[in-house]
Amino acid sequence: MSRPPSPMDIAFDEAEAAASRGEVPVGAVVVDPATGTVLARAGNRTEELNDPTAHAEVLAIRAACAALGEPRLPGLDLYVTLEPCALCATAISFARLRRVYFGAYDPKGGGVEHGPRFYHQPTCHHAPEVYGGIDETRAGEMLREFFRARRTG
Numbered sequence: 001m002s003r004p005p006s007p008m009d010i011a012f013d014e015a016e017a018a019a020s021r022g023e024v025p026v027g028a029v030v031v032d033p034a035t036g037t038v039l040a041r042a043g044n045r046t047e048e049l050n051d052p053t054a055h056a057e058v059l060a061i062r063a064a065c066a067a068l069g070e071p072r073l074p075g076l077d078l079y080v081t082l083e084p085c086a087l088c089a090t091a092i093s094f095a096r097l098r099r100v101y102f103g104a105y106d107p108k109g110g111g112v113e114h115g116p117r118f119y120h121q122p123t124c125h126h127a128p129e130v131y132g133g134i135d136e137t138r139a140g141e142m143l144r145e146f147f148r149a150r151r152t153g
């Protein structure tokens with residue numbers, strides 16, 4: 001008997017799909033924890049859309065807000081395969097998301113546990129609960145493989 005895919009499994013599917021489009025492999029999912037419903041799923045599309053803000057988290061937040069007809073997502077959770085950057089950490093705060101579950105830590109580009117550490121700043125008016133390092137090995141290997149292939153390709 002196969003278990004249903006977890007939100008993180010779906011985020012990894014989105015990350016793999018992004019890699020196959022030539023995007024940095026990051027995937028994100030917005031979930032209603034009360035029902036387990038996946039409201040939105042997205043992978044990076046910055047290359048495709050010529051949009052430096054088209055990160056997986058931003059696209060998933062936009063899609064979930066559009067689906068619900070709401071400007072914010074209080075009580076909902078976001079799963080993402082990589083530590084959100086400064087842009088996405090801020091978007092998550094503005095969306096009033098309840099929790100963020102992320103995969104690999106990102107010392108070079110992260111904005112949650114690294115860099116600006118936005119949720120710890122006095123200018124941050126909503127800090128989600130943060131759970132990092134979920135399936136971290138898988139998330140890290142996916143990124144390393146992508147950048148290795150790009151260097152040699």
Ligand SMILES: [Zn+2]
Nearest residue numbers: 055085087088
């Ligand atoms: Zn981002």
